[in-house]
Amino acid sequence: MTTPLSAPPPHSDTHETEAPDGxxxxxxxAELAALHRAAxxxxxxxxxxxxxxxxxxxxxxxxLLERxxxxxxxxxxxxxxPDSDGLLTEELRYTLAAGVVLGASHTTGTLPELHDGERMPLITVCAIAAALPSCVLGDLARELNLLASELAAAIEAGRTATAAGDARVLPLRQLRALGHEHGDPLNRLAYRGVFDSAVESFEIALHYQDGRGEEACEEALHNALAAAGPGIAAAALxxxxSDPALGLDLDQWEHLHRLATELDLDVVEDLGGANGDGTTDPTQPRPA
Structure with a gap:
């Protein structure tokens, strides 16, 4: 005889009893992954x-900023x-308050040295960090993931502002050392490509305009400029x-690259190194 303890409950279903555990x-x-992402x-x-x-x-x-x-x-x-009240200690709330942008001005009489554009991301980073513990009071995984994404966006904005500010005060000689001068091998490679294209257009036009004197030269020069113009514009874009002093975000950077590619793909590839490292003799003809 089956005892009550060993009998399955009425209308029981194995999948139904296992589902809650799953x-x-x-x-x-999901919560563990969100906790790692927040950290x-x-x-x-x-x-x-x-x-x-x-x-x-x-x-x-x-x-103060280290704290x-x-x-x-x-x-x-x-x-x-989890299962806490989701509140920060008073000390942490004070440290992460918006007054962070004032630094230790009450003792130094000065403000922290921050570039334009760094203050707002700094306040945002602190505000989001202060809000993270309160996620335990709601849907922990969903809310933590959302705030972690916003925190990452604030960090990106802050780093962009920092890079732009640093570039604005970078001495010219350091910019040159970083390859921002016309002697850059990739610059020479791109220039050679534009030059070859202009020369070819010039010579073709001059050949077919033979015997027309000054008019022939003007027509040939017009063709050469038309051939070189898109490449020059692409290189300028x-x-x-790539100028960090402008503080462009990723969408703006991609937009300029897209415009440059539409103007002259070869120049974009030359400056990106796709067509070699630019260390070959720039006086030699480019490969076909």
Whole structure:
């Protein structure tokens, strides 16, 4: 006789009894992945803030930003505690407040040395980090992933502003050392391509205009300029796109590259190194 303990409950279904466990495991896996993502974003944000700290001449500003970096790491990892009240300690809330852009001005009488465009991302990074622990009160995985994405976007904006600001104060000799001068082998390669195209157009036009004197030269020169123009414009667009002082975002950079490609694909490939490293003798004809 079957005892009540060994009998299955009425209308039981094996899949129904196992489903909650499977759902719980999937939820726990999603939450764990979101926790790792938040921690990684926090580490990246803290690394950028530490760079800002390293730019400070006033030690007090540097130390304060170092504390902010540590607070970001803590708020994006150890402070995200499931089943807690989701609140930060008063010290962490104070450290991550918007006053971070004022630094230690109450003791130094100066403001932190921040480039244009760095302050807003810095405030945003701190605000998002401070909000991360509260995700435990709602849909942890979904909310953490959303805030981690926003934190990554704020970091990207901050790093773009930092790169642009650094480039604006970079001495000219350093820019040259980085290859921003006409002696760059890839520049020479691109120039040779544009030059060859112009010469070919010039010679063809001059050949068919034989015997027309000055008019023939003008027509040939017109053809040469028409052949060289798109390549020159493409090269100029690429130089603008690669200038960190402009602080272009990825969409703007891609847009300029797309325009340059439409103007002259060969120049884009030359300057990108797709057609070689540009170290061959630029006086030799380009390969067909």
């Amino acid at each position: 759902e719980d495991q999937a939820q726990r896996a 990684d974003a926090g580490e990246a944000a803290a690394a950028w803030v530490r760079e800002l700290a390293g730019h400070q001449c006033e030690e007090d500003h540097g130390r 902010v970096a540590e607070a970001i790491v803590q708020a994006s990892s150890r402070e995200i505690i 690429l130089r603008v796109a």
